Amino acid sequence: MRFLHTGDWHLGKVFHEVSLIEDQREFLRQVCEELESARKGGNPYSALLVPGDVYDRAVPPAEATQLLSRFLNTVHSSFPELHLFFIAGNHDSAGRLSFARELLDSQNIHICTDTSHYTEPVVLENGGEAVCVYQLPFLYPLSISSDDEKLLRTQQEQYEYALSRILQVHDKSYSGIPAVLCAHLFTAKSAVGSSERSFVGTAEMVDTDVFNGFTYCALGHIHKCQPCGSEKRVYYSGSPLAYDFGDNPDTFMLSVTVNGTDVPSVQKIPVRPLHRLAVLEGAFSDFYGASADKKLIEKYRDCYVKISATDTSVVQGAMSLLRTNFPLCLSFVPKIYASASSSGSVQERKSAIESKNSCQIFEQFLSDAYGSSGFEEELPAEEKQCVQDEKKLFSELSKGLSW
Ligand SMILES: [Mn+2]
Structure with missing residues (x-):
């Protein structure tokens, strides 16, 4: 039996003030395309597994709920036999994601947002094969209570208990049938990216041993x-x-073929993003102006781009200039800002600031921004006057304020 596994959709995500809804629409189109090509190839999927973070926020924007609604409608009408499994992740609002759950359940769309029936599987049957699918939403402290009323506080304690309960019931009622689990959690030793809403420390991590038996x-x-x-x-x-x-x-969906209780065969299906993300490094003049790199511009014109510039001086209106060559440039970080804000320990920076009055701090800010403390001497007369006026204005303003 074949499953398509893809989660953490984060529908409705806004990235650097840009809505990703069209990127997400294109991804969901590719999900339908994959379902279709599997059917045409004579090896159709039996279920789509979406283990949480369906939406990016507890209150998703209307365009995100509309996108999901249309997707469900398209998939259900094109593939009425396909089962869809959704669970609530830590970004989802369980209450909102469960909208029309009972009704959708009768249409093969199984939405799990609480732990009231977590030991009851959905049993899929196809050509004499059966698979039990269990769903467990993201667990908050005390989401699971044990039979002996022992408090289960950590994620490890909760998953250890809940998954062993599932397997007990499974072995009793569905012995020999493969058990598939959908869950949203942080396992120890997994490699983290930078867009997860992460936890501090290791208290919320779960050891992979808890999955033995699935x-x-x-x-x-x-x-x-x-x-x-x-x-x-x-x-x-x-x-x-x-x-x-x-x-x-590089991102993927997983095509999973379950063959009895053997180790399943898992294949990565690359997602082709509407716009790739890219981080570019170089001098501002590599990206804009007469000596800009034409090949680079051609290559990254359609990408969401972050530019880390090696320049040591301020470039006025950099973003709007860059966007003429890179329309999807979302971030421009000149090296001087990156280094000025991160040099020295927090304590060192704090005491350096505390020893200065506000005018001195403003002067420090200007020299950080312009790249050196003697910057004024090198400025053209007009700009020099401008900086002096700014300092004077700041000094007058700061007199009227208590800091
Ligand atoms: Mn996520």
Whole structure:
């Protein structure tokens, strides 16, 4: 039996003030395309597994709910036999994601947002094969209560308990049938990108041993596609699009073929993003002006771009100039800002600031921005006058304020 695993859609995400809804629409079109090509190839999918973070926010924008609504409608009318599984991730509002859940359940769309029936599987049957699918939404402290009323506080304690309960019930009622799990959590040793809403420390991490006994675990939460543990039964599909410049720009869906309780065969299907994310480094003049690199501009014109510039002086109106060559340039960070804000320890910077009055801090800001403390001497007369006027104005303003 074949499953398509893709999670962390984050529908409605806004990235550097740009809505990604068209990028997400294109991704969902590719999901339909994959379902269609599998059917045409005579090896159709039985289910789509979406383990959480369906939406980016608890209150998603209307265009995101419309996108999901249309997707469900398209998929259900084109593939009425396909089962769809959605669980609530830490970005979703369980209450809102569960809208029309009971009604949708009768249409093969299974939305799980609470733990009231987590030991009850949806049993899929296809050509004499059966698979039990269990769903567990993101667990908050005390989401799961144990039979002996022992408090389960950490994620490890909760998953250990909940998954062993599932397997107990499974072994009793569905012995020999493969058990597939959909869950949204942070496993220890997984490689994290930079767009997850992460936790501090390791208290919220769960050891991969808790999944022993499941044939396949479709996990969400980590945005990088990867297997977890040594047995290759537990996978993160990762997010379908890179959601931060620190994320890997190559993203995937997973095609999972479950063959009895053997280790399933898992194949990565690349997602072709509408716009790739790219981080470019170089001098401002490489990206704009007479000596700009034409090939670079051609290559990255359609990408969401972050430019880290090596320039040591301020470039006036840099973003609007850059956008003439890179219309989707979302971030421009000259090196001087990056180094000025990060040099020295927090304590050093704090005491350096505390020893100065506000006018001195303003002067420091100007010299950081212009790249050196003697910058004024090198300025043309007109700009020099301008800086002096700014200092004077700041000094007068700061007298009237208590800092
Ligand atoms: Mn996520």
